[in-house]
Amino acid sequence: MSNRIFVALDTPDLQRAKTMAARVRNHVGGLKLGLEFFAANGAHGVREMSHVGLPIFLDLKLHDIPNTVAKAIQALSGLAPAILTVHASGGQAMMEDAKAAAPAATKVVAVTMLTSLDDNDLAATGVQGRAHDHVLRLTELAMRSGVDGIVCSGEEVEAAHRCWPAGFFVVPGVRPADGVTGDQKRVVTPRQALDRGASVVVVGRPITQAQDPDAAARAIVATL
Numbered sequence: 001m002s003n004r005i006f007v008a009l010d011t012p013d014l015q016r017a018k019t020m021a022a023r024v025r026n027h028v029g030g031l032k033l034g035l036e037f038f039a040a041n042g043a044h045g046v047r048e049m050s051h052v053g054l055p056i057f058l059d060l061k062l063h064d065i066p067n068t069v070a071k072a073i074q075a076l077s078g079l080a081p082a083i084l085t086v087h088a089s090g091g092q093a094m095m096e097d098a099k100a101a102a103p104a105a106t107k108v109v110a111v112t113m114l115t116s117l118d119d120n121d122l123a124a125t126g127v128q129g130r131a132h133d134h135v136l137r138l139t140e141l142a143m144r145s146g147v148d149g150i151v152c153s154g155e156e157v158e159a160a161h162r163c164w165p166a167g168f169f170v171v172p173g174v175r176p177a178d179g180v181t182g183d184q185k186r187v188v189t190p191r192q193a194l195d196r197g198a199s200v201v202v203v204g205r206p207i208t209q210a211q212d213p214d215a216a217a218r219a220i221v222a223t224l
């Protein structure tokens with residue numbers, strides 16, 4: 001994949017997602033569809049977006065008992081997403097069953113610790129220690145379970161890549177140098193994420209909320 005930016009089309013509005021995809025399709029390498037889009041448009045919406053002709057990243061962050069996650073992935077398999085997410089904190093058995101249930105061409109990647117959380121948020125959930133260490137623990141668990149890679153922030157991707165050289169690393173929570181961070185707490189620039197070992201970076205609002213989304217996407221590509 002020459003362009004390693006996936007644009008996050010976080011909207012419930014299928015027509016808006018199609019229009020945005022058409023505007024930026026020449027400046028990004030794939031489309032990320034998440035919970036907001038899927039809750040509103042379901043499998044039909046994903047099929048519609050696949051007509052754009054770019055790889056689809058289905059970011060549903062599945063997290064349940066192994067049997068339920070595996071059955072959900074089987075139900076989604078007709079959509080043949082290029083990338084599908086589960087939560088690493090669902091445990092090794094859940095990740096093993098998720099990978100076994102997914103089509104061979106789908107990369108199953110495990111979310112370690114959401115980029116909207118920091119050390120304090122982690123402590124509030126009862127987990128002692130730094131986000132960095134928590135991400136690395138979950139990276140090792142994901143590697144042992146046989147999934148294809150992980151989702152982490154640009155602050156951990158270099159260390160995660162060192163511990164799993166063959167892994168596939170998705171980095172969201174990226175912002176251009178002058179970008180608004182909003183609810184994201186562990187943030188780097190797209191360039192930093194790729195330099196540190198990201199396989200793909202996810203960019204949502206810096207493109208989709210820009211006055212001129214194609215110019216915003218082009219400007220990000222120019223920094224890479």
Ligand SMILES: O=c1ccn([C@@H]2O[C@H](COP(=O)(O)O)[C@@H](O)[C@H]2O)c(=O)[nH]1
Pocket residue numbers: 008010034059111113114115116151152172173174184202203204205206
């Ligand atoms: O840890 C995570 C996992 C997933 N995401 C998703 O990425 C995009 C980021 O959108 P921005 O507008 O660029 O902040 C969004 O769809 C999240 O659900 C994440 O941010 N962090």
